[in-house]
Amino acid sequence: xxxxxxxxxxxxxxxxxxxxxxxxxxxxxxxxxxxxxxxxxxxxxxxxxxxxxxxxxxxxxxxxxxxxxxxxxxxxxxxxxxxxxxxxxxxxxxxxxxxxxxxxxxxxxxxxxxxxxxxxxxxxxxxxxxxxxxxxxxxxxxxxxxxxxxxxxxxxxxxxxxxxxxxxxxxxxxxxxxxxxxxxxxxxxxxxxxxxxxxxxxxxxxxxxxxxxxxxxxxxxxxxxxxxxxxxxxxxxxxxxxxxxxxxxxxxxxxxxxxxxxxxxxxxxxxxxxxxxxxxxxxxxxxxxxxxxxxxxxxxxxxxxxxxxxxxxxxxxxxxxxxxxxxxxxxxxxxxxxxxxxxxxxxxxxxxxxxxxxxxxxxxxxxxxxxxxxxxxxxxxxxxxxxxxxxxxxxxxxxxxxxxxxxxxxxxxxxxxxxxxxxxxxxxxxxxxxxxxxxxxxxxxxxxxxxxxxxxxxxxxxxxxxxxxxxxxxxxxxxxxxxxxxxxxxxxxxxxxxxxxxxxxxxxxxxxxxxxxxxxxxxxxxxxxxxxxxxxxxxxxxxxxxxxxxxxxxxxxxxxxxxxxxxxxxxxxxxxxxxxxxxxxxxxxxxxxxxxxxxxxxx
Ligand code: XMP
Numbered sequence: 071x072x073x074x075x076x077x078x079x080x081x082x083x084x085x086x087x088x089x090x091x092x093x094x095x096x097x098x099x100x101x102x103x104x105x106x107x108x109x110x111x112x113x114x115x116x117x118x119x120x121x122x123x124x125x126x127x128x129x130x131x132x133x134x135x136x137x138x139x140x141x142x143x144x145x146x147x148x149x150x151x152x153x154x155x156x157x158x159x160x161x162x163x164x165x166x167x168x169x170x171x172x173x174x175x176x177x178x179x180x181x182x183x184x185x186x187x188x189x190x191x192x193x194x195x196x197x198x199x200x201x202x203x204x205x206x207x208x209x210x211x212x213x214x215x216x217x218x219x220x221x222x223x224x225x226x227x228x229x230x231x232x233x234x235x236x237x238x239x240x241x242x243x244x245x246x247x248x249x250x251x252x253x254x255x256x257x258x259x260x261x262x263x264x265x266x267x268x269x270x271x272x273x274x275x276x277x278x279x280x281x282x283x284x285x286x287x288x289x290x291x292x293x294x295x296x297x298x299x300x301x302x303x304x305x306x307x308x309x310x311x312x313x314x315x316x317x318x319x320x321x322x323x324x325x326x327x328x329x330x331x332x333x334x335x336x337x338x339x340x341x342x343x344x345x346x347x348x349x350x351x352x353x354x355x356x357x358x359x360x361x362x363x364x365x366x367x368x369x370x371x372x373x374x375x376x377x378x379x380x381x382x383x384x385x386x387x388x389x390x391x392x393x394x395x396x397x398x399x400x401x402x403x404x405x406x407x408x409x410x411x412x413x414x415x416x417x418x419x420x421x422x423x424x425x426x427x428x429x430x431x432x433x434x435x436x437x438x439x440x441x442x443x444x445x446x447x448x449x450x451x452x453x454x455x456x457x458x459x460x461x462x463x464x465x466x467x468x469x470x471x472x473x474x475x476x477x478x479x480x481x482x483x484x485x486x487x488x489x490x491x492x493x494x495x496x497x498x499x500x501x502x503x504x505x506x507x508x509x510x511x512x513x514x515x516x517x518x519x520x521x522x523x524x525x526x527x528x529x530x531x532x533x534x535x536x537x538x539x540x541x542x543x544x545x546x547x548x549x550x551x552x553x554x555x556x557x558x559x560x561x562x563x564x565x566x567x568x569x570x571x572x573x574x575x576x577x578x579x580x581x582x583x584x585x586x587x588x589x590x591x592x593x594x595x596x597x598x599x600x601x602x603x604x605x606x607x608x609x610x611x612x613x614x615x616x617x618x619x620x621x622x623x624x625x626x627x628x629x630x631x632x633x634x635x636x637x638x639x640x641x642x643x644x645x646x647x648x649x650x651x652x653x654x655x656x657x658x659x660x661x662x663x664x665x666x667x668x669x670x671x672x673x
Contacts, residue, residue: 075262077101077255078116082124082134082152083513088399089630090120090150090241092441093249098263099256106136110143118146118259121153123239125513127203128155128165136160146232146259148187151201154235158226161209161233168204168221170544172511172667173537174244174633175199175218177225185215187227187234189254195246197224197238198631200666202512204237232258242631244664267447271304274436278308282392288434289386290394291377292316292343294332295464296454297437298396300445302341303452304436305394314394315386316341319376321369322349323468323577326585339454344384348376349574352470356572360476362508362517362673363416365572369467370421393427395419397435398445400629418466441628462602463629469577469584471671472606477567478506484519487543498525498535499560502546503610504567507672509547510665518547522659524560529636536634536662548668550620550659553646565657568611576617579654580607583619586648594641601626603635606672611656618657619649624670632665 077094081087081103094101104112113119119140126133138160141147149157155165180193197218205223208214212235216225226235234255240248282288288305292298305314316336320329333343352372359365381388401417419435427433437445442463449459465471480502488500500523509516521539523532536549555563570576584605591597606620621642623635637660646658661668 074115074117075100075264076116077118077120077259077261078104078113079120079122080104080106080136080153082106082122082126082156086150086239086241086630087122088439089441089628090122090252092399092444092628093241093252094120094256095265097249097253097256098265099261100264106134110137110139113140113145114143116145117261118148118255120255121147121149121157123151123153123200123513126152127167128152128159129203141233146255147234148255149235150241151237151239154226154237155203155205157233157235158205158209158212158223161212163205163209163212164207165203166206167202168206170202170512170541171199171218171220172541173199173664174533175220175238177216177218177238179217180225181213181215184213185225185227186229186258187236187251187254188216188225190250191216191247196244197240197246197248198242198244199238200512201237205235239631243627244631244633267444268451270440271448271451274304275308278305278434278436282309282434285390286392287313287315287390288394289377289381289391290314290316291373291396292318292336292341293396293464293466294318294328294336295396296442296449296459296461297398297445297463299336299339299341299454299458300449300452301394301396301436303339303454304448305434306340307452308436311340316343317377317380318343318345319373319380320345320347320349321352321372321468321470322574323352323470325464325469325588326581344380346376346380346383348372348379351376353573356470359572362471362476365470365673366416366418366467367421369470370416370418371423373418373466374421374423392432392434394434394436395424397438399439399441402438443627460598462597462600465671469580470572471673472604473570473572473576473580474505474507474606474608474672475570475572476506477504477609478519480504481519481545484543484545488521488539488546491539491542492523497557498523498527499557500524500539501560501565503565503608505608505610507548507668509663509668511547511667516547516667518545520548520550521546522550522552522565523662524552524555524557526557532662533634533664537664540663540667548661548663548672550661550663553642553658553660554650563657564612565610566612568609568614568616570607570609570617576607579617579652580605582652583607583649583655587621587645590641590645590648594644596637596641600624600635601632602629602670604671608659615654616656617654618659619655620659620661620672621645622661622670622672624665626665626670629670632670634662634664
């Protein structure tokens, strides 16, 4: 098959492979994800090839590779992170375990006279790094054109062969001028624009109509979020309204008043929503559960069970129905959705039973290749008002992933590392708290300690401190700021583990805090500036029955990466004051962790 004007992305299992593809499409060039063992013919028709990042080390046995013959095809090639290291190794360079770098870094050195790839860069640009290994020796023909403080070969080029290697991630929005770099590559590859969302919409409608048998209808789980609403509208448009049935399952872990508000909010969109109350089922099955992955799997299976109960109650013939889901791309990749990716978390739409239904062709996911920002844009094409398309994302498992039930014993050695790191600065103190959270480092899942710090610092200073702590201390993946307390008080406070249950009482408590936060964000007109703001309930308090709240506002575009939001201090004051009026809440923390190394949700 001829793939003219197409940039191929070889997926080595990074969190970012599809993100690269989506960025390339946004730059107007068609892109396609390929595996590392396609036929030579497949690669040969491309305009250019990008080798993605991945979780392995190139020097490990059995790590994914690429035939050297592919490099010899004469295509322009851009290696990113793992792809860069692999290309260097295949061409005779060297790769070693090096200075780990996660998060923000700056290109302190750029050879502006020599670089083709960094055309338009001046030096000093902020870039996003996420790697443990690094290239230590270049193959013949390559020149270093940029470095960061911790990475000598951040950008290398062989302009004769149009081969480029970069350690940074240009596809994430936190890399300043990342799209300029990719655009330069698309230009070097001579690829033309062949893709936009309108085209996607037209093609998808045709595809749905052709692939869903005419005697089948779609039973769609609608959560009220943007993804499932857009899926509903897209399916209705393609198949007709009478072939799509929307059901909202009340899990008991929804936001305050969400269920009652939803039906009336959806009616103007022509969505007749049926509500099925499964809260008692969810509370009973989640009782006593603490492990994040186990919680997720239970929730995924319960959705199916509740959906079957609901279909039975309504007397629907299961043979006639397919199950629709509003899964979007990041949900599939973080569940280990491509050949080489590691499972960061099991998305509720990707539990085993769903996978089985997928194999049987019984699942329909119309927007599974899109990113959040694309879903929002598609929503606008489909007539959804801005207030809808701009709603903060809310995860399918709901508050279940925001109620931390598992204890993490404190570690003297990690505390010692933290003390040593913070050193003698009297204006800053830090302590571990007895919980862990999920994170992602160098494309691998982590579940590690959380440290709280106290100190009068600016957000920029706190960002640097948090990034250094998680870079230097591998067993800490999350750093939070303790609010309303002074440095001198930290050592006298008690942060003991106080069991929380995934029951109605504790979820009501979190619902209350979450509603306070959303009201204040709306009232202060800051809601639209924040991408998402999970409010998390922690089993940490000074005495029995007490708990803590974490505020986790983030800035992001596509959820694959995020940075913590720098909220105005006076809004923060109001939030803390109001939350602390809830009698069970002892402490309020502010999450200072970017993604990577922390995920947005705590799990
Ligand atoms: P993380 O925590 O992985 O979250 O950084 C990325 C984005 O995905 C949302 N999220 C989910 N959404 N079902 C969903 O529909 C899920 O199981 C799920 N887990 C995470 C999360 O809220 C964030 O926007």
